Amino acid sequence: MHRFCAYEVPVDTGFFTPHHLQPAAICRLAFNGAGRWLSRHVISHRRLVVEHRTGFVYWSVQVVTGDRVGFFDADRLGVTVTGRVRGGGTQVECDVDVSGPLRPAGRPTRLRAVCVPLLLDGGPALSGAPARLGPEVLSAFLAEEIEERPHRSPLPALRAAIAARGAVLARGRAPFVIHRHQCEVADQWFWPEAVSLAGGAREELVRAHAERVAPLRLAMQAPVGRLDLLFNRPFFLFDEGAVLSTAYEWEGRLAFVHELVGTGAAGDEPRPRALAVEQFTCD
Amino acid sequence: MIVRVSGALLRFTDYQRAINVDAPTVEAALASLASEYQPLRKVLFDRNGRVRATQRIFLNGEPLEPDQLASSAGDADCVELLLAISGG
Numbered sequence: 001m002h003r004f005c006a007y008e009v010p011v012d013t014g015f016f017t018p019h020h021l022q023p024a025a026i027c028r029l030a031f032n033g034a035g036r037w038l039s040r041h042v043i044s045h046r047r048l049v050v051e052h053r054t055g056f057v058y059w060s061v062q063v064v065t066g067d068r069v070g071f072f073d074a075d076r077l078g079v080t081v082t083g084r085v086r087g088g089g090t091q092v093e094c095d096v097d098v099s100g101p102l103r104p105a106g107r108p109t110r111l112r113a114v115c116v117p118l119l120l121d122g123g124p125a126l127s128g129a130p131a132r133l134g135p136e137v138l139s140a141f142l143a144e145e146i147e148e149r150p151h152r153s154p155l156p157a158l159r160a161a162i163a164a165r166g167a168v169l170a171r172g173r174a175p176f177v178i179h180r181h182q183c184e185v186a187d188q189w190f191w192p193e194a195v196s197l198a199g200g201a202r203e204e205l206v207r208a209h210a211e212r213v214a215p216l217r218l219a220m221q222a223p224v225g226r227l228d229l230l231f232n233r234p235f236f237l238f239d240e241g242a243v244l245s246t247a248y249e250w251e252g253r254l255a256f257v258h259e260l261v262g263t264g265a266a267g268d269e270p271r272p273r274a275l276a277v278e279q280f281t282c283d
Numbered sequence: 284m285i286v287r288v289s290g291a292l293l294r295f296t297d298y299q300r301a302i303n304v305d306a307p308t309v310e311a312a313l314a315s316l317a318s319e320y321q322p323l324r325k326v327l328f329d330r331n332g333r334v335r336a337t338q339r340i341f342l343n344g345e346p347l348e349p350d351q352l353a354s355s356a357g358d359a360d361c362v363e364l365l366l367a368i369s370g371g
Contacts, residue, residue, distance in 0.1 A: 055369070057368055057369075118368065118369075121329070121335045121336065121337045122329070123325055123326050123329075123335055123337075124295070124322070124325050124326055125291050125292060125295070125326045125366055125369060126291075126369045127291070127326075127335065127337035127338070127366045127367070127368065127369055128337060128368060128369065129336065129337055129367070129368070186291050186369035187290065187291040187293070187294060187369075188290070188291055188368075188369040233367075233368070234368060234369070235290075236289065236290025236291045236366065236369075237290055237291065237293055237294075238289065238290065238293065238300075239289065239290055
C-alpha cells in the first residue's frame with residue numbers, strides 16, 4: 001500500500017473564489033502537502049537540499065476540480081497526499097486530494113504534480129542541473145512507490161487537439177514582470193505563480209471581449225474544471241514576460257491556452273517558458 | 284565591456300544589472316566582477332576556481348563553452364550571465 005499523509009487545514013477566505021477553491025491556492029496547498037509527505041516518509045525538503053544537494057523543479061501539473069466547496073461549507077479542508085518516484089528516479093510525482101465536507105461518492109479536487117530532481121552545484125544561488133535521485137534517497141521509497149515508466153505530460157497533445165478542432169473566440173497578451181513576492185527562496189518564480197498569471201491573463205481577455213463574445217463569460221461564472229501546466233524554463237526576479245492567451249470553444253467547453261513567454265529588447269522568446277490550459281464547462 | 288546580470292544573480296551584484304568591466308577577455312571580466320562583488324565569487328566559481336557548469340555565459344548573444352572563456356572582448360562587447368535553473 002502506498003504511504004500517505006492525511007490532515008486538515010483551517011480555511012481562510014483567500015482559498016476561495018465565489019465559485020470554488022482558487023486554483024493557485026490548490027497548487028500552494030499541494031506543494032506544502034508534497035513537502036509534508038516527503039518529510040514524513042522519505043526526507044525533509046530542507047535536508048534533501050542541504051545534505052544531498054538535491055532540489056526539485058515542477059515540470060508537469062494537472063488539476064481536476066471536484067465537487068464545489070466554498071468558504072461557508074466547512075471550517076477545514078481535508079488534504080490527502082501520496083508520492084512516488086518514476087523514470088528510474090528522474091521524476092518525483094505526488095497526488096494531492098483536497099476536499100471539503102464530502103458527501104458519499106463525492107469527488108475531491110485532485111492535483112497531480114511531477115517534479116524533476118536537480119543536482120545542485122553547491123553554490124549560494126542553488127543552481128543545478130536535472131539528475132536522478134541518489135541511491136540513498138531512492139532507497140527511502142517503498143517498492144510500490146517506485147514506477148519505472150516515466151510520466152508523460154498530456155498537455156502537448158491537449159493543446160494540439162484544441163488548436164486543431166477548436167474555434168478561436170479571442171486572443172490577448174498580458175505583459176508581466178516577476179517580483180520577489182512571486183518567487184521562492186532562490187529568487188526563481190514560485191511555480192503556482194504561473195496559475196495566477198494565466199488566470200489574470202484570462203480575466204483580461206474576458207474583460208476586453210466578453211461583451212462581444214458571450215461564451216467567454218462562462219470563465220467568470222464557473223470554476224476552472226481542469227487545469228494543465230507544463231514548465232520548460234523558469235522566470236527569475238525582474239524577468240519580463242507576457243502571457244499570450246487564446247480562448248477557444250472546443251468540444252462543448254471553453255478552453256484557454258496560455259503561453260508564458262520571456263520578452264525583451266529582441267522581442268518575444270520563441271519557446272514558451274511555461275504553458276497552461278484551462279478548461280471550463282457548464283454544470 | 285558591459286556584463287549583464289539578471290534574475291537570481293542580481294542579489295549577488297547588489298542589484299546592478301549592467302556593469303562596466305575593463306578586462307581583455309571574458310574570463311578576466313568574470314574574475315574582475317567577482318573581485319568587485321565578493322558574494323558573486325561563490326556563485327560563479329567552484330572551489331577549484333572553475334566557472335560552475337550551471338552558469339550560462341553569452342558573448343554578444345552567443346553561448347560560450349567553458350573552453351571559450353578566454354575569448355577576447357572589447358569595450359563594445361556584451362557578456363551576459365544567466366542561471367539556467369535553481370532548485371528549491
